[in-house]
Amino acid sequence: MATRKIIGIVFSVIAILFSTIFVIHSDLNIDLKEYFDFSFKSYFSLSYFNQILPLIICLILLYGGILLIIKPTKSNPILALFGFTVLEGIVFSWFGIMSIDFPTYIVAIFFSSALFALWIAYSDNINQKRLSLKNGISSLIMGTIINAFSYYL
Numbered sequence: 253m254a255t256r257k258i259i260g261i262v263f264s265v266i267a268i269l270f271s272t273i274f275v276i277h278s279d280l281n282i283d284l285k286e287y288f289d290f291s292f293k294s295y296f297s298l299s300y301f302n303q304i305l306p307l308i309i310c311l312i313l314l315y316g317g318i319l320l321i322i323k324p325t326k327s328n329p330i331l332a333l334f335g336f337t338v339l340e341g342i343v344f345s346w347f348g349i350m351s352i353d354f355p356t357y358i359v360a361i362f363f364s365s366a367l368f369a370l371w372i373a374y375s376d377n378i379n380q381k382r383l384s385l386k387n388g389i390s391s392l393i394m395g396t397i398i399n400a401f402s403y404y405l
Contacts, residue, residue: 256324259372263317266365270358271310278303305402306354309337309362316369328373328383329391335370336395338362344399 312334319327342363345352352359373383373391383391 257321259368260317260320260327263320263365263369264314266361267310267314267317270362271307271314273358274306274310278306305398308398309334312337313365313369320372325381328381329387331369332373332383332388332391333394335366335373336392337398338366339370340395340399341402342366350399350402 312330316327316330316334319330341350341352342359344350354362371377374388375382
């Protein structure tokens, strides 16, 4: 039980740390006047989604970390979604299908966190229910959709 909570806290800290780094280094506009413009043309553009994709991934990891602390049996699909989304993005960038503009240390930490999250989701080492086949396939499909939207919108 203590191991599960420590892992959840570490995942949450990584998510909060990287989300602040991504917000600081992004070109997101903090002018509130544009957020009340109801044309929505800028919010459905590829450049906007590419800027918020790292934040979405960090929010998925934060949610998975919090669920790992509070409700460990509900955390497996979220951890699998994080793992598949990150691993697909990294592997697709290795093959040249997509490009990732993250520094190497962020890619290395996300890659190891994604592998660890998938290991937690599919194993029963920290006394939580294993991920079902249906939840695993749906997490894989959702991760693929998130990556496809970010580069082929």
